[in-house]
Amino acid sequence: MTHAAELPGWAALLTALFLLLGAALAFTGSVGLLRFRTFYERVHAPTLGTTLGLGCVLIASMIAFSALQSRPVLHEVLIAICVTVTTPITLMLLTRAALYRDRREGSDYVPTRAPRPNDH
Amino acid sequence: MTAALLTWAIFVAQFLLGLAMACATFRLIRGPRAQDRVLGLDTLYLNAMLLLLTFGIRSGSTLYFEAALVMALLGFVATAALAKFLMRGEVIE
Amino acid sequence: MSRWLPYPLLSTGLLAMWLLLNESVAPGTVILGGILALGASWALIALRPAKARVRRPGVAVRLALMVVADIVRSNIAVAGIISGLGRRDRRSGFVRIPLELRDPYGLTALACIITATPGTLWIEYDSETQAVLIHVLDLVDEDAWVRLIKRRYEQRLLEIFE
Numbered sequence: 001m002t003h004a005a006e007l008p009g010w011a012a013l014l015t016a017l018f019l020l021l022g023a024a025l026a027f028t029g030s031v032g033l034l035r036f037r038t039f040y041e042r043v044h045a046p047t048l049g050t051t052l053g054l055g056c057v058l059i060a061s062m063i064a065f066s067a068l069q070s071r072p073v074l075h076e077v078l079i080a081i082c083v084t085v086t087t088p089i090t091l092m093l094l095t096r097a098a099l100y101r102d103r104r105e106g107s108d109y110v111p112t113r114a115p116r117p118n119d120h
Numbered sequence: 121m122t123a124a125l126l127t128w129a130i131f132v133a134q135f136l137l138g139l140a141m142a143c144a145t146f147r148l149i150r151g152p153r154a155q156d157r158v159l160g161l162d163t164l165y166l167n168a169m170l171l172l173l174t175f176g177i178r179s180g181s182t183l184y185f186e187a188a189l190v191m192a193l194l195g196f197v198a199t200a201a202l203a204k205f206l207m208r209g210e211v212i213e
Numbered sequence: 214m215s216r217w218l219p220y221p222l223l224s225t226g227l228l229a230m231w232l233l234l235n236e237s238v239a240p241g242t243v244i245l246g247g248i249l250a251l252g253a254s255w256a257l258i259a260l261r262p263a264k265a266r267v268r269r270p271g272v273a274v275r276l277a278l279m280v281v282a283d284i285v286r287s288n289i290a291v292a293g294i295i296s297g298l299g300r301r302d303r304r305s306g307f308v309r310i311p312l313e314l315r316d317p318y319g320l321t322a323l324a325c326i327i328t329a330t331p332g333t334l335w336i337e338y339d340s341e342t343q344a345v346l347i348h349v350l351d352l353v354d355e356d357a358w359v360r361l362i363k364r365r366y367e368q369r370l371l372e373i374f375e
Binding site: 007013017030050065075078079097119 | 140
């Protein structure tokens with residue numbers, strides 16, 4: 001069923017390790033999405049999956065395919081670059097939209113537009 | 121021995137990612153506000169992409185890699201458009 | 214040189230991406246990728262994007278390594294917060310940081326760094342007041358965060374881009 005049997009021992013071990021680590025991190029991030037109380041705290045949670053979680057899964061995939069095809073397989077780097085470049089943009093757009101909506105509703109939690117010294 | 125270990129590791133990883141997708145879906149359905157739903161959707165597609173990569177490792181086929189790459193790109197466009205919609209109330213202006 | 218290769222960094226990056234996507238360095242792939250990379254950079258002349266100047270590549274490499282280490286460290290910290298291992302009285306909040314960095318590429322790099330490290334999030338940059346608003350998940354001391362961002366990242370980005 002799986003190609004796991006064709007992998008040499010060290011590669012199988014490393015793949016398993018990185019895969020579990022990455023999946024655990026992505027899972028922790030998604031749990032954070034449930035546990036945090038405010039939107040601005042929740043935005044931090046998925047970044048666990050987009051940084052180290054994704055990185056670990058991609059390293060696992062690189063090791064597995066490099067060992068299977070007995071040549072370096074590096075194209076996973078493309079996903080890493082694509083996600084690293086796009087995540088700040090999506091999260092920034094999303095938080096700015098949330099900030100704009102909260103400001104329009106006159107929420108006390110978010111800082112005002114005109115910056116004052118020592119404002120937070 | 122290590123082959124069985126890897127099979128189990130892939131199974132556990134898929135289970136964890138499935139749970140992560142369930143968490144994201146909960147946030148997507150529950151809200152409470154529109155921005156929470158968009159964030160849930162963003163996390164959902166990210167976890168789905170990781171799950172696709174895991175399927176790729178399991179089957180040894182590089183097709184899943186390409187699907188994951190397309191998913192990363194489309195998810196970015198979707199979230200950006202939705203965030204813009206939340207900001208202005210319209211996507212095309 | 215500048216006429217035939219208007220954006221050398223961009224063209225090299227595109228060629229590298231093409232080779233990675235095709236997973237080969239066969240002459241045909243390299244030639245086709247090279248033509249595409251050159252064509253794309255010529256097409257970009259019409260848009261006239263500002264040229265990025267990387268002054269100190271050595272500093273850039275060191276900064277990249279430092280950011281990777283920071284990402285690993287803050288991943289562990291945020292995972293601890295989510296699993297409830299941290300202090301009970303954790304407080305999150307907004308911090309406004311005045312910046313000396315003006316270069317748009319430098320600001321982009323700073324935004325990527327701050328957002329990529331879990332626990333801090335870049336929210337908005339105001340070009341009039343030249344200050345950035347960030348949200349911090351575990352806010353203990355605001356001034357400490359301002360000092361950290363300015364000394365650790367902005368100082369090095371100033372060296373690289375300006």
